[in-house]
Amino acid sequence: MKAWLRFLRRATTPWDRTVLALVWVGAITGTVAAYGGGAPGARAEIVAGGEVVETVSLGEERELTVEGPLGTSHLRVRDGGIRFVPPSPAPRKIDLRAGWQRRVGDTAACVPNEVLVRVVGNRERPWDAINY
Template identity: 75%
Template sequence: MRAGLRFVRRATTPWDRAVLALAWSGAVAGIVAAFGGGSPGARAEIIVGGEVVETVDLSRERTLEVDGPLGTSHLEVGDGGIRFVPPSPAPRKIDLRAGWQREAGDSAACVPNEVMVRVTGEEQEAWDAVNY
């Protein structure tokens, strides 16, 4: 370890090390800005078959049952978020793995049952792509 530090000190100038430190701190700040916490959501839209069927307040804890083509999807609202909970009508149960959706722009879906939840906040964020 010390040999490596000696090599760095001999191979670089103090200005080189300053530039490297600035570059690393800029990279860390960029990652935090890109993946850091977004604005908390206030409401969630429940969408079935492409149409919004209900808008729920995320500050009020409750459970919901939403009917889709395959059966009933179950949703839990609490702790400022919303999530799919068992039982799920989907064959592979991928919707249950999505977890809590809390920040504006977050979404989860039970694709086979055509049920989706989308968290909205004070300002609506535009989607340019949706992937999971």
């Protein structure tokens, strides 16, 4: 490690090291600003079959059921978040592993049952696409 520092000191000037440090700080700040989490969501839209079937407040605790082609999907709203809970009609139960959705722009889906949950608020993130 000391050899690396000696090389860095010989190969660069103090001005070069200052610019390098500023670039690193800018990169870290930009990454945190872009991906560091959005604002907490105020409500969640529940979409079934391509249409919004219900909008729920994330501030109240409740259980929901949504009908889809495979059966009934179950959702739980608690502590400012929403998630899929058992039992799930999906064969592989991937929707149950999505976890709590709390921030604006967060989404979870039960694709085989055509049920989607998205958290919305005052400010939406301009995503082009979401891969899951």
